[in-house]
Amino acid sequence: MSNVVTEKNIYSRSYIEEIREKVKPIVENVIKPNAGLGDKEGLFPRESLLALAKEGWNSVTIPEKWGGLDLGYVGLSVVAEEIGKVDASTGLVYAMHVGAAQTINLFGNDDQKARWLLPIREGAITTFAVSEKATGGHVWYNLSQAVQDGDEYILNLEKSFTTSGGQSDYYVVQTRTAGSTDPSEHSFFIVDGHQEGITAKPWKALGVRGNHSGPLKFENVRVHHRDLLQVASHDVINGTGAILGLNAVWLGVAQGALDAAIAHVTKTTHKDFNKNLADYQVIRQKLAEVKIQIAAVRTWQYDLARQYDELCKNNQSLLPLAGELTEHKVLATELADTAARVAMDVAGGYGYIEGTFERIYRDARGGIPMAPSNNLAREQIGKGLVGLPLELFEEGK
Structure with a gap:
Protein backbone atom coordinates (compact mmCIF):
# COMPACT_ATOMS: atom_id res chain seq x y z
CA MET A 1 0.00 0.00 0.00
CA SER A 2 3.02 2.30 -0.28
CA ASN A 3 1.54 3.71 -3.49
CA VAL A 4 -1.96 4.48 -2.18
CA VAL A 5 -1.71 7.96 -3.60
CA THR A 6 0.80 9.55 -5.91
CA GLU A 7 0.29 13.09 -4.70
CA LYS A 8 -1.29 14.19 -1.43
CA ASN A 9 -3.65 17.03 -2.18
CA ILE A 10 -6.22 16.78 0.57
CA TYR A 11 -8.38 19.39 -1.14
CA SER A 12 -8.67 17.33 -4.32
CA ARG A 13 -11.69 15.12 -4.90
CA SER A 14 -9.53 12.82 -7.00
CA TYR A 15 -7.31 12.24 -3.96
CA ILE A 16 -10.30 11.11 -1.92
CA GLU A 17 -11.63 8.92 -4.72
CA GLU A 18 -8.24 7.26 -5.17
CA ILE A 19 -8.22 6.22 -1.52
CA ARG A 20 -11.83 5.07 -1.84
CA GLU A 21 -11.05 2.84 -4.82
CA LYS A 22 -8.06 1.31 -3.03
CA VAL A 23 -10.03 0.20 0.03
CA LYS A 24 -13.18 -0.93 -1.81
CA PRO A 25 -11.95 -4.48 -2.66
CA ILE A 26 -11.58 -5.36 1.03
CA VAL A 27 -14.91 -3.78 1.86
CA GLU A 28 -16.77 -5.59 -0.92
CA ASN A 29 -14.96 -8.95 -0.79
CA VAL A 30 -14.35 -9.41 2.94
CA ILE A 31 -16.37 -7.06 5.14
CA LYS A 32 -19.69 -7.02 3.27
CA PRO A 33 -20.06 -10.84 2.98
CA ASN A 34 -19.51 -11.21 6.72
CA ALA A 35 -21.87 -8.46 7.85
CA GLY A 36 -25.08 -10.48 8.05
CA LEU A 37 -23.57 -13.43 9.91
CA GLY A 38 -21.68 -11.10 12.23
CA ASP A 39 -24.96 -9.43 13.15
CA LYS A 40 -26.91 -12.67 13.56
CA GLU A 41 -24.33 -14.42 15.74
CA GLY A 42 -22.69 -11.41 17.35
CA LEU A 43 -19.31 -12.27 15.88
CA PHE A 44 -16.39 -9.90 16.35
CA PRO A 45 -15.10 -8.94 12.85
CA ARG A 46 -11.60 -10.36 13.32
CA GLU A 47 -11.27 -11.58 9.73
CA SER A 48 -12.18 -8.17 8.35
CA LEU A 49 -9.77 -6.37 10.67
CA LEU A 50 -6.91 -8.67 9.72
CA ALA A 51 -7.58 -8.02 6.03
CA LEU A 52 -7.52 -4.27 6.68
CA ALA A 53 -4.33 -4.56 8.74
CA LYS A 54 -2.53 -6.49 6.03
CA GLU A 55 -3.02 -3.60 3.60
CA GLY A 56 -2.12 -0.97 6.20
CA TRP A 57 -5.59 0.52 6.65
CA ASN A 58 -5.58 -0.06 10.41
CA SER A 59 -2.61 2.32 10.54
CA VAL A 60 -4.16 4.87 8.21
CA THR A 61 -3.24 7.97 10.27
CA ILE A 62 0.13 6.65 11.48
CA PRO A 63 3.41 7.87 9.91
CA GLU A 64 5.30 5.43 7.72
CA LYS A 65 8.07 5.28 10.34
CA TRP A 66 5.69 3.39 12.62
CA GLY A 67 4.21 1.18 9.91
CA GLY A 68 1.42 3.48 8.79
CA LEU A 69 0.04 4.89 5.56
CA ASP A 70 0.19 8.50 6.79
CA LEU A 71 -3.11 9.40 5.11
CA GLY A 72 -4.35 11.44 8.05
CA TYR A 73 -7.93 12.19 8.95
CA VAL A 74 -9.00 12.47 5.34
CA GLY A 75 -7.86 8.88 4.84
CA LEU A 76 -9.60 7.79 8.03
CA SER A 77 -12.83 9.46 6.89
CA VAL A 78 -12.78 7.69 3.53
CA VAL A 79 -12.09 4.23 4.96
CA ALA A 80 -14.56 4.56 7.86
CA GLU A 81 -17.28 5.75 5.49
CA GLU A 82 -16.73 2.86 3.10
CA ILE A 83 -16.84 0.31 5.92
CA GLY A 84 -19.96 1.94 7.39
CA LYS A 85 -21.77 1.50 4.07
CA VAL A 86 -21.76 -2.27 4.50
CA ASP A 87 -21.31 -2.95 8.24
CA ALA A 88 -21.69 -0.52 11.13
CA SER A 89 -20.19 -2.98 13.64
CA THR A 90 -16.90 -3.26 11.79
CA GLY A 91 -16.94 0.49 11.23
CA LEU A 92 -17.25 1.27 14.93
CA VAL A 93 -14.48 -1.17 15.85
CA TYR A 94 -12.30 0.34 13.15
CA ALA A 95 -12.90 3.98 14.10
CA MET A 96 -12.28 3.37 17.80
CA HIS A 97 -9.13 1.41 16.98
CA VAL A 98 -7.73 4.16 14.78
CA GLY A 99 -8.64 6.80 17.36
CA ALA A 100 -6.86 4.95 20.17
CA ALA A 101 -3.83 4.28 18.00
CA GLN A 102 -3.76 7.95 17.03
CA THR A 103 -3.66 8.84 20.73
CA ILE A 104 -0.38 6.98 21.02
CA ASN A 105 0.83 8.54 17.79
CA LEU A 106 0.09 12.06 19.05
CA PHE A 107 1.05 11.73 22.70
CA GLY A 108 3.32 8.70 22.98
CA ASN A 109 7.10 8.60 23.05
CA ASP A 110 9.22 6.63 20.58
CA ASP A 111 9.44 3.61 22.89
CA GLN A 112 5.65 3.45 23.21
CA LYS A 113 5.16 3.91 19.48
CA ALA A 114 7.63 1.15 18.63
CA ARG A 115 6.05 -1.32 21.04
CA TRP A 116 2.38 -0.57 20.40
CA LEU A 117 2.02 0.94 16.89
CA LEU A 118 4.28 -1.32 14.85
CA PRO A 119 2.30 -4.51 15.77
CA ILE A 120 -0.84 -2.99 14.24
CA ARG A 121 0.45 -3.94 10.80
CA GLU A 122 0.46 -7.56 11.99
CA GLY A 123 -3.16 -7.35 13.15
CA ALA A 124 -3.01 -5.92 16.67
CA ILE A 125 -6.21 -4.09 17.66
CA THR A 126 -6.67 -1.35 20.24
CA THR A 127 -9.53 0.78 21.55
CA PHE A 128 -10.51 3.28 24.24
CA ALA A 129 -11.76 2.26 27.69
CA VAL A 130 -13.20 5.50 29.04
CA SER A 131 -16.89 5.62 30.09
CA GLU A 132 -18.14 4.45 33.48
CA LYS A 133 -21.65 3.45 34.52
CA ALA A 134 -21.74 5.85 37.48
CA THR A 135 -21.21 8.93 35.29
CA GLY A 136 -22.73 7.67 32.03
CA GLY A 137 -22.18 9.86 29.00
CA HIS A 138 -20.14 12.32 31.04
CA VAL A 139 -17.00 10.61 29.79
CA TRP A 140 -14.81 13.47 31.01
CA TYR A 141 -15.61 12.47 34.62
CA ASN A 142 -14.15 9.25 36.05
CA LEU A 143 -14.70 8.02 39.58
CA SER A 144 -12.08 5.33 39.04
CA GLN A 145 -8.55 6.19 40.07
CA ALA A 146 -5.16 4.61 39.49
CA VAL A 147 -3.07 3.73 42.54
CA GLN A 148 0.68 4.20 42.24
CA ASP A 149 2.96 1.48 43.57
CA GLY A 150 6.58 2.38 42.87
CA ASP A 151 7.17 2.29 39.12
CA GLU A 152 3.78 0.68 38.54
CA TYR A 153 0.13 1.66 38.72
CA ILE A 154 -2.66 -0.62 39.91
CA LEU A 155 -6.03 -0.48 38.17
CA ASN A 156 -9.20 -1.64 39.86
CA LEU A 157 -12.15 -0.35 37.87
CA GLU A 158 -14.96 -1.18 35.50
CA LYS A 159 -15.57 0.57 32.20
CA SER A 160 -18.91 0.53 30.43
CA PHE A 161 -19.54 0.27 26.69
CA THR A 162 -15.93 -0.47 25.70
CA THR A 163 -15.94 -1.14 21.97
CA SER A 164 -13.94 -4.31 21.22
CA GLY A 165 -14.01 -5.14 24.93
CA GLY A 166 -12.36 -8.51 25.52
CA GLN A 167 -11.15 -8.56 21.91
CA SER A 168 -8.52 -5.82 21.86
CA ASP A 169 -4.83 -6.57 22.14
CA TYR A 170 -4.41 -3.42 24.21
CA TYR A 171 -6.51 -0.59 25.62
CA VAL A 172 -6.04 3.13 26.11
CA VAL A 173 -7.57 3.43 29.59
CA GLN A 174 -8.64 6.70 31.20
CA THR A 175 -8.75 7.12 35.00
CA ARG A 176 -8.47 9.94 37.49
CA THR A 177 -4.78 10.61 38.15
CA ALA A 178 -3.28 8.70 41.08
CA GLY A 179 -3.41 10.72 44.29
CA SER A 180 -5.41 13.59 42.78
CA THR A 181 -8.69 14.96 44.10
CA ASP A 182 -9.23 17.07 40.98
CA PRO A 183 -11.72 15.37 38.61
CA SER A 184 -10.20 17.24 35.68
CA GLU A 185 -6.87 15.49 36.16
CA HIS A 186 -6.81 12.30 34.13
CA SER A 187 -4.19 9.70 33.35
CA PHE A 188 -4.13 7.55 30.23
CA PHE A 189 -2.50 4.13 30.33
CA ILE A 190 -1.69 1.69 27.56
CA VAL A 191 -2.81 -1.63 29.00
CA ASP A 192 -1.97 -5.04 27.54
CA GLY A 193 -5.33 -6.69 26.92
CA HIS A 194 -4.00 -10.24 27.34
CA GLN A 195 -2.92 -10.04 30.96
CA GLU A 196 -4.86 -11.60 33.82
CA GLY A 197 -7.43 -9.52 35.65
CA ILE A 198 -9.21 -8.14 32.56
CA THR A 199 -12.73 -9.49 32.09
CA ALA A 200 -15.27 -8.56 29.43
CA LYS A 201 -18.98 -9.13 29.95
CA PRO A 202 -21.13 -10.41 27.07
CA TRP A 203 -22.52 -7.87 24.61
CA LYS A 204 -26.15 -8.29 23.59
CA ALA A 205 -27.82 -5.33 21.95
CA LEU A 206 -30.46 -4.14 19.52
CA GLY A 207 -27.89 -3.40 16.82
CA VAL A 208 -24.17 -3.21 16.02
CA ARG A 209 -23.97 -6.67 17.54
CA GLY A 210 -20.47 -7.43 16.32
CA ASN A 211 -18.66 -4.56 18.02
CA HIS A 212 -18.64 -6.16 21.51
CA SER A 213 -19.19 -2.86 23.28
CA GLY A 214 -19.87 -4.25 26.74
CA PRO A 215 -18.55 -3.65 30.27
CA LEU A 216 -14.85 -4.27 30.84
CA LYS A 217 -13.48 -4.98 34.32
CA PHE A 218 -9.88 -4.49 35.51
CA GLU A 219 -8.95 -6.27 38.73
CA ASN A 220 -5.51 -5.60 40.22
CA VAL A 221 -4.11 -4.97 36.76
CA ARG A 222 -0.60 -3.54 36.91
CA VAL A 223 0.74 -1.07 34.36
CA HIS A 224 4.36 0.08 34.28
CA HIS A 225 5.14 3.79 34.29
CA ARG A 226 6.58 3.51 30.79
CA ASP A 227 3.05 2.92 29.51
CA LEU A 228 1.67 6.12 30.99
CA LEU A 229 0.85 8.55 28.17
CA GLN A 230 1.85 12.18 28.61
CA VAL A 231 -1.48 13.70 27.60
CA ALA A 232 -1.97 17.42 28.15
CA SER A 233 -5.77 17.43 27.93
CA HIS A 234 -8.53 15.36 29.52
CA ASP A 235 -10.53 15.43 26.28
Whole structure:
Protein backbone atom coordinates (compact mmCIF):
# COMPACT_ATOMS: atom_id res chain seq x y z
CA MET A 1 0.00 0.00 0.00
CA SER A 2 3.02 2.30 -0.28
CA ASN A 3 1.54 3.71 -3.49
CA VAL A 4 -1.96 4.48 -2.18
CA VAL A 5 -1.71 7.96 -3.60
CA THR A 6 0.80 9.55 -5.91
CA GLU A 7 0.29 13.09 -4.70
CA LYS A 8 -1.29 14.19 -1.43
CA ASN A 9 -3.65 17.03 -2.18
CA ILE A 10 -6.22 16.78 0.57
CA TYR A 11 -8.38 19.39 -1.14
CA SER A 12 -8.67 17.33 -4.32
CA ARG A 13 -11.69 15.12 -4.90
CA SER A 14 -9.53 12.82 -7.00
CA TYR A 15 -7.31 12.24 -3.96
CA ILE A 16 -10.30 11.11 -1.92
CA GLU A 17 -11.63 8.92 -4.72
CA GLU A 18 -8.24 7.26 -5.17
CA ILE A 19 -8.22 6.22 -1.52
CA ARG A 20 -11.83 5.07 -1.84
CA GLU A 21 -11.05 2.84 -4.82
CA LYS A 22 -8.06 1.31 -3.03
CA VAL A 23 -10.03 0.20 0.03
CA LYS A 24 -13.18 -0.93 -1.81
CA PRO A 25 -11.95 -4.48 -2.66
CA ILE A 26 -11.58 -5.36 1.03
CA VAL A 27 -14.91 -3.78 1.86
CA GLU A 28 -16.77 -5.59 -0.92
CA ASN A 29 -14.96 -8.95 -0.79
CA VAL A 30 -14.35 -9.41 2.94
CA ILE A 31 -16.37 -7.06 5.14
CA LYS A 32 -19.69 -7.02 3.27
CA PRO A 33 -20.06 -10.84 2.98
CA ASN A 34 -19.51 -11.21 6.72
CA ALA A 35 -21.87 -8.46 7.85
CA GLY A 36 -25.08 -10.48 8.05
CA LEU A 37 -23.57 -13.43 9.91
CA GLY A 38 -21.68 -11.10 12.23
CA ASP A 39 -24.96 -9.43 13.15
CA LYS A 40 -26.91 -12.67 13.56
CA GLU A 41 -24.33 -14.42 15.74
CA GLY A 42 -22.69 -11.41 17.35
CA LEU A 43 -19.31 -12.27 15.88
CA PHE A 44 -16.39 -9.90 16.35
CA PRO A 45 -15.10 -8.94 12.85
CA ARG A 46 -11.60 -10.36 13.32
CA GLU A 47 -11.27 -11.58 9.73
CA SER A 48 -12.18 -8.17 8.35
CA LEU A 49 -9.77 -6.37 10.67
CA LEU A 50 -6.91 -8.67 9.72
CA ALA A 51 -7.58 -8.02 6.03
CA LEU A 52 -7.52 -4.27 6.68
CA ALA A 53 -4.33 -4.56 8.74
CA LYS A 54 -2.53 -6.49 6.03
CA GLU A 55 -3.02 -3.60 3.60
CA GLY A 56 -2.12 -0.97 6.20
CA TRP A 57 -5.59 0.52 6.65
CA ASN A 58 -5.58 -0.06 10.41
CA SER A 59 -2.61 2.32 10.54
CA VAL A 60 -4.16 4.87 8.21
CA THR A 61 -3.24 7.97 10.27
CA ILE A 62 0.13 6.65 11.48
CA PRO A 63 3.41 7.87 9.91
CA GLU A 64 5.30 5.43 7.72
CA LYS A 65 8.07 5.28 10.34
CA TRP A 66 5.69 3.39 12.62
CA GLY A 67 4.21 1.18 9.91
CA GLY A 68 1.42 3.48 8.79
CA LEU A 69 0.04 4.89 5.56
CA ASP A 70 0.19 8.50 6.79
CA LEU A 71 -3.11 9.40 5.11
CA GLY A 72 -4.35 11.44 8.05
CA TYR A 73 -7.93 12.19 8.95
CA VAL A 74 -9.00 12.47 5.34
CA GLY A 75 -7.86 8.88 4.84
CA LEU A 76 -9.60 7.79 8.03
CA SER A 77 -12.83 9.46 6.89
CA VAL A 78 -12.78 7.69 3.53
CA VAL A 79 -12.09 4.23 4.96
CA ALA A 80 -14.56 4.56 7.86
CA GLU A 81 -17.28 5.75 5.49
CA GLU A 82 -16.73 2.86 3.10
CA ILE A 83 -16.84 0.31 5.92
CA GLY A 84 -19.96 1.94 7.39
CA LYS A 85 -21.77 1.50 4.07
CA VAL A 86 -21.76 -2.27 4.50
CA ASP A 87 -21.31 -2.95 8.24
CA ALA A 88 -21.69 -0.52 11.13
CA SER A 89 -20.19 -2.98 13.64
CA THR A 90 -16.90 -3.26 11.79
CA GLY A 91 -16.94 0.49 11.23
CA LEU A 92 -17.25 1.27 14.93
CA VAL A 93 -14.48 -1.17 15.85
CA TYR A 94 -12.30 0.34 13.15
CA ALA A 95 -12.90 3.98 14.10
CA MET A 96 -12.28 3.37 17.80
CA HIS A 97 -9.13 1.41 16.98
CA VAL A 98 -7.73 4.16 14.78
CA GLY A 99 -8.64 6.80 17.36
CA ALA A 100 -6.86 4.95 20.17
CA ALA A 101 -3.83 4.28 18.00
CA GLN A 102 -3.76 7.95 17.03
CA THR A 103 -3.66 8.84 20.73
CA ILE A 104 -0.38 6.98 21.02
CA ASN A 105 0.83 8.54 17.79
CA LEU A 106 0.09 12.06 19.05
CA PHE A 107 1.05 11.73 22.70
CA GLY A 108 3.32 8.70 22.98
CA ASN A 109 7.10 8.60 23.05
CA ASP A 110 9.22 6.63 20.58
CA ASP A 111 9.44 3.61 22.89
CA GLN A 112 5.65 3.45 23.21
CA LYS A 113 5.16 3.91 19.48
CA ALA A 114 7.63 1.15 18.63
CA ARG A 115 6.05 -1.32 21.04
CA TRP A 116 2.38 -0.57 20.40
CA LEU A 117 2.02 0.94 16.89
CA LEU A 118 4.28 -1.32 14.85
CA PRO A 119 2.30 -4.51 15.77
CA ILE A 120 -0.84 -2.99 14.24
CA ARG A 121 0.45 -3.94 10.80
CA GLU A 122 0.46 -7.56 11.99
CA GLY A 123 -3.16 -7.35 13.15
CA ALA A 124 -3.01 -5.92 16.67
CA ILE A 125 -6.21 -4.09 17.66
CA THR A 126 -6.67 -1.35 20.24
CA THR A 127 -9.53 0.78 21.55
CA PHE A 128 -10.51 3.28 24.24
CA ALA A 129 -11.76 2.26 27.69
CA VAL A 130 -13.20 5.50 29.04
CA SER A 131 -16.89 5.62 30.09
CA GLU A 132 -18.14 4.45 33.48
CA LYS A 133 -21.65 3.45 34.52
CA ALA A 134 -21.74 5.85 37.48
CA THR A 135 -21.21 8.93 35.29
CA GLY A 136 -22.73 7.67 32.03
CA GLY A 137 -22.18 9.86 29.00
CA HIS A 138 -20.14 12.32 31.04
CA VAL A 139 -17.00 10.61 29.79
CA TRP A 140 -14.81 13.47 31.01
CA TYR A 141 -15.61 12.47 34.62
CA ASN A 142 -14.15 9.25 36.05
CA LEU A 143 -14.70 8.02 39.58
CA SER A 144 -12.08 5.33 39.04
CA GLN A 145 -8.55 6.19 40.07
CA ALA A 146 -5.16 4.61 39.49
CA VAL A 147 -3.07 3.73 42.54
CA GLN A 148 0.68 4.20 42.24
CA ASP A 149 2.96 1.48 43.57
CA GLY A 150 6.58 2.38 42.87
CA ASP A 151 7.17 2.29 39.12
CA GLU A 152 3.78 0.68 38.54
CA TYR A 153 0.13 1.66 38.72
CA ILE A 154 -2.66 -0.62 39.91
CA LEU A 155 -6.03 -0.48 38.17
CA ASN A 156 -9.20 -1.64 39.86
CA LEU A 157 -12.15 -0.35 37.87
CA GLU A 158 -14.96 -1.18 35.50
CA LYS A 159 -15.57 0.57 32.20
CA SER A 160 -18.91 0.53 30.43
CA PHE A 161 -19.54 0.27 26.69
CA THR A 162 -15.93 -0.47 25.70
CA THR A 163 -15.94 -1.14 21.97
CA SER A 164 -13.94 -4.31 21.22
CA GLY A 165 -14.01 -5.14 24.93
CA GLY A 166 -12.36 -8.51 25.52
CA GLN A 167 -11.15 -8.56 21.91
CA SER A 168 -8.52 -5.82 21.86
CA ASP A 169 -4.83 -6.57 22.14
CA TYR A 170 -4.41 -3.42 24.21
CA TYR A 171 -6.51 -0.59 25.62
CA VAL A 172 -6.04 3.13 26.11
CA VAL A 173 -7.57 3.43 29.59
CA GLN A 174 -8.64 6.70 31.20
CA THR A 175 -8.75 7.12 35.00
CA ARG A 176 -8.47 9.94 37.49
CA THR A 177 -4.78 10.61 38.15
CA ALA A 178 -3.28 8.70 41.08
CA GLY A 179 -3.41 10.72 44.29
CA SER A 180 -5.41 13.59 42.78
CA THR A 181 -8.69 14.96 44.10
CA ASP A 182 -9.23 17.07 40.98
CA PRO A 183 -11.72 15.37 38.61
CA SER A 184 -10.20 17.24 35.68
CA GLU A 185 -6.87 15.49 36.16
CA HIS A 186 -6.81 12.30 34.13
CA SER A 187 -4.19 9.70 33.35
CA PHE A 188 -4.13 7.55 30.23
CA PHE A 189 -2.50 4.13 30.33
CA ILE A 190 -1.69 1.69 27.56
CA VAL A 191 -2.81 -1.63 29.00
CA ASP A 192 -1.97 -5.04 27.54
CA GLY A 193 -5.33 -6.69 26.92
CA HIS A 194 -4.00 -10.24 27.34
CA GLN A 195 -2.92 -10.04 30.96
CA GLU A 196 -4.86 -11.60 33.82
CA GLY A 197 -7.43 -9.52 35.65
CA ILE A 198 -9.21 -8.14 32.56
CA THR A 199 -12.73 -9.49 32.09
CA ALA A 200 -15.27 -8.56 29.43
CA LYS A 201 -18.98 -9.13 29.95
CA PRO A 202 -21.13 -10.41 27.07
CA TRP A 203 -22.52 -7.87 24.61
CA LYS A 204 -26.15 -8.29 23.59
CA ALA A 205 -27.82 -5.33 21.95
CA LEU A 206 -30.46 -4.14 19.52
CA GLY A 207 -27.89 -3.40 16.82
CA VAL A 208 -24.17 -3.21 16.02
CA ARG A 209 -23.97 -6.67 17.54
CA GLY A 210 -20.47 -7.43 16.32
CA ASN A 211 -18.66 -4.56 18.02
CA HIS A 212 -18.64 -6.16 21.51
CA SER A 213 -19.19 -2.86 23.28
CA GLY A 214 -19.87 -4.25 26.74
CA PRO A 215 -18.55 -3.65 30.27
CA LEU A 216 -14.85 -4.27 30.84
CA LYS A 217 -13.48 -4.98 34.32
CA PHE A 218 -9.88 -4.49 35.51
CA GLU A 219 -8.95 -6.27 38.73
CA ASN A 220 -5.51 -5.60 40.22
CA VAL A 221 -4.11 -4.97 36.76
CA ARG A 222 -0.60 -3.54 36.91
CA VAL A 223 0.74 -1.07 34.36
CA HIS A 224 4.36 0.08 34.28
CA HIS A 225 5.14 3.79 34.29
CA ARG A 226 6.58 3.51 30.79
CA ASP A 227 3.05 2.92 29.51
CA LEU A 228 1.67 6.12 30.99
CA LEU A 229 0.85 8.55 28.17
CA GLN A 230 1.85 12.18 28.61
CA VAL A 231 -1.48 13.70 27.60
CA ALA A 232 -1.97 17.42 28.15
CA SER A 233 -5.77 17.43 27.93
CA HIS A 234 -8.53 15.36 29.52
CA ASP A 235 -10.53 15.43 26.28
CA VAL A 236 -8.64 12.72 24.42
CA ILE A 237 -11.53 11.38 22.34
CA ASN A 238 -12.22 14.83 20.87
CA GLY A 239 -8.55 15.77 20.99
CA THR A 240 -7.51 12.88 18.77
CA GLY A 241 -10.43 13.02 16.33
CA ALA A 242 -11.86 9.62 17.29
CA ILE A 243 -15.40 10.97 17.00
CA LEU A 244 -14.58 12.22 13.51
CA GLY A 245 -13.97 8.60 12.49
CA LEU A 246 -17.21 7.50 14.13
CA ASN A 247 -19.10 10.25 12.31
CA ALA A 248 -17.73 8.95 9.02
CA VAL A 249 -19.09 5.51 9.88
CA TRP A 250 -22.60 6.92 10.42
CA LEU A 251 -22.30 8.82 7.16
CA GLY A 252 -21.49 5.48 5.54
CA VAL A 253 -24.48 3.83 7.21
CA ALA A 254 -26.73 6.52 5.73
CA GLN A 255 -25.25 5.98 2.27
CA GLY A 256 -25.56 2.22 2.62
CA ALA A 257 -29.24 2.58 3.54
CA LEU A 258 -29.84 4.80 0.51
CA ASP A 259 -27.98 2.41 -1.79
CA ALA A 260 -30.06 -0.53 -0.55
CA ALA A 261 -33.28 1.45 -0.99
CA ILE A 262 -32.41 2.50 -4.54
CA ALA A 263 -31.51 -1.07 -5.49
CA HIS A 264 -34.84 -2.31 -4.15
CA VAL A 265 -37.16 0.27 -5.71
CA THR A 266 -35.50 0.11 -9.12
CA LYS A 267 -35.86 -3.65 -9.43
CA THR A 268 -39.30 -4.11 -7.88
CA THR A 269 -42.37 -3.90 -10.13
CA HIS A 270 -46.09 -3.94 -9.35
CA LYS A 271 -47.37 -6.25 -12.08
CA ASP A 272 -50.99 -5.12 -11.72
CA PHE A 273 -50.11 -1.58 -12.82
CA ASN A 274 -46.84 -2.56 -14.50
CA LYS A 275 -45.15 0.17 -12.49
CA ASN A 276 -41.72 0.06 -10.98
CA LEU A 277 -41.53 1.34 -7.38
CA ALA A 278 -39.20 4.02 -8.67
CA ASP A 279 -42.05 5.32 -10.84
CA TYR A 280 -43.85 6.67 -7.77
CA GLN A 281 -43.07 10.33 -7.15
CA VAL A 282 -43.44 10.06 -3.38
CA ILE A 283 -40.75 7.40 -3.23
CA ARG A 284 -38.36 9.34 -5.45
CA GLN A 285 -38.78 12.43 -3.29
CA LYS A 286 -38.06 10.52 -0.07
CA LEU A 287 -34.85 9.18 -1.59
CA ALA A 288 -33.90 12.58 -2.96
CA GLU A 289 -34.22 14.18 0.47
CA VAL A 290 -31.84 11.62 1.97
CA LYS A 291 -29.40 12.14 -0.88
CA ILE A 292 -29.37 15.90 -0.27
CA GLN A 293 -28.69 15.44 3.43
CA ILE A 294 -25.89 12.95 2.77
CA ALA A 295 -24.20 15.40 0.41
CA ALA A 296 -24.30 18.10 3.09
CA VAL A 297 -22.94 15.89 5.87
CA ARG A 298 -20.22 14.45 3.63
CA THR A 299 -19.02 17.93 2.69
CA TRP A 300 -18.80 18.86 6.36
CA GLN A 301 -17.06 15.54 7.17
CA TYR A 302 -14.21 16.18 4.76
CA ASP A 303 -13.91 19.84 5.64
CA LEU A 304 -13.39 18.86 9.29
CA ALA A 305 -10.96 16.11 8.29
CA ARG A 306 -8.87 18.58 6.30
CA GLN A 307 -8.84 21.00 9.22
CA TYR A 308 -7.67 18.20 11.52
CA ASP A 309 -4.89 17.31 9.11
CA GLU A 310 -3.78 20.94 8.88
CA LEU A 311 -3.62 21.23 12.68
CA CYS A 312 -1.61 18.00 12.94
CA LYS A 313 0.74 19.16 10.21
CA ASN A 314 1.48 22.29 12.25
CA ASN A 315 1.72 20.38 15.57
CA GLN A 316 -1.31 22.23 16.93
CA SER A 317 -3.99 20.99 19.33
CA LEU A 318 -7.11 19.47 17.79
CA LEU A 319 -9.33 20.62 20.65
CA PRO A 320 -10.43 23.91 19.02
CA LEU A 321 -12.52 21.79 16.65
CA ALA A 322 -14.24 19.84 19.45
CA GLY A 323 -17.37 21.99 19.53
CA GLU A 324 -17.94 21.79 15.80
CA LEU A 325 -17.22 18.07 15.89
CA THR A 326 -20.00 17.62 18.47
CA GLU A 327 -22.42 19.47 16.20
CA HIS A 328 -21.40 17.25 13.31
CA LYS A 329 -21.87 14.15 15.46
CA VAL A 330 -25.51 15.04 16.08
CA LEU A 331 -26.19 15.58 12.39
CA ALA A 332 -24.32 12.48 11.16
CA THR A 333 -25.94 10.08 13.62
CA GLU A 334 -29.43 11.40 13.08
CA LEU A 335 -28.93 11.27 9.32
CA ALA A 336 -28.10 7.56 9.62
CA ASP A 337 -31.31 7.02 11.57
CA THR A 338 -33.37 9.01 9.05
CA ALA A 339 -31.89 7.20 6.06
CA ALA A 340 -32.52 3.81 7.66
CA ARG A 341 -36.16 4.70 8.35
CA VAL A 342 -36.70 5.92 4.80
CA ALA A 343 -35.10 2.77 3.39
CA MET A 344 -37.37 0.56 5.47
CA ASP A 345 -40.36 2.69 4.48
CA VAL A 346 -39.86 2.53 0.72
CA ALA A 347 -39.10 -1.21 0.89
CA GLY A 348 -42.51 -1.85 2.44
CA GLY A 349 -43.00 -5.31 3.90
CA TYR A 350 -39.64 -6.44 2.53
CA GLY A 351 -38.01 -3.80 4.69
CA TYR A 352 -39.67 -5.16 7.81
CA ILE A 353 -38.62 -8.79 7.48
CA GLU A 354 -35.28 -9.96 8.83
CA GLY A 355 -32.49 -8.96 6.46
CA THR A 356 -30.52 -6.00 5.18
CA PHE A 357 -33.08 -3.27 5.82
CA GLU A 358 -33.96 -4.28 9.37
CA ARG A 359 -30.27 -4.76 10.24
CA ILE A 360 -29.41 -1.29 8.99
CA TYR A 361 -32.43 0.09 10.86
CA ARG A 362 -31.25 -1.46 14.13
CA ASP A 363 -27.62 -0.49 13.60
CA ALA A 364 -28.47 3.10 12.72
CA ARG A 365 -29.97 3.75 16.15
CA GLY A 366 -26.62 3.08 17.79
CA GLY A 367 -25.02 6.43 17.08
CA ILE A 368 -27.61 8.58 18.86
CA PRO A 369 -26.87 7.43 22.45
CA MET A 370 -23.11 7.09 21.89
CA ALA A 371 -21.11 9.58 23.94
CA PRO A 372 -21.74 12.38 23.78
CA SER A 373 -25.38 11.35 23.47
CA ASN A 374 -27.30 13.68 21.20
CA ASN A 375 -29.34 14.98 24.13
CA LEU A 376 -26.17 15.84 26.03
CA ALA A 377 -24.54 17.23 22.90
CA ARG A 378 -27.44 19.60 22.29
CA GLU A 379 -27.18 20.79 25.89
CA GLN A 380 -23.46 21.47 25.44
CA ILE A 381 -24.08 23.32 22.19
CA GLY A 382 -27.00 25.28 23.62
CA LYS A 383 -25.10 26.40 26.70
CA GLY A 384 -22.31 27.63 24.49
CA LEU A 385 -24.75 29.63 22.40
CA VAL A 386 -26.14 31.55 25.36
CA GLY A 387 -22.88 31.91 27.24
CA LEU A 388 -23.57 29.50 30.11
CA PRO A 389 -20.73 27.42 31.58
CA LEU A 390 -20.66 23.70 30.78
CA GLU A 391 -20.02 22.80 34.44
CA LEU A 392 -18.22 19.63 33.52
CA PHE A 393 -16.84 18.96 36.96
CA GLU A 394 -18.92 18.89 40.13
CA GLU A 395 -18.36 16.46 42.97
CA GLY A 396 -21.39 14.32 43.75
CA LYS A 397 -22.98 14.81 47.12
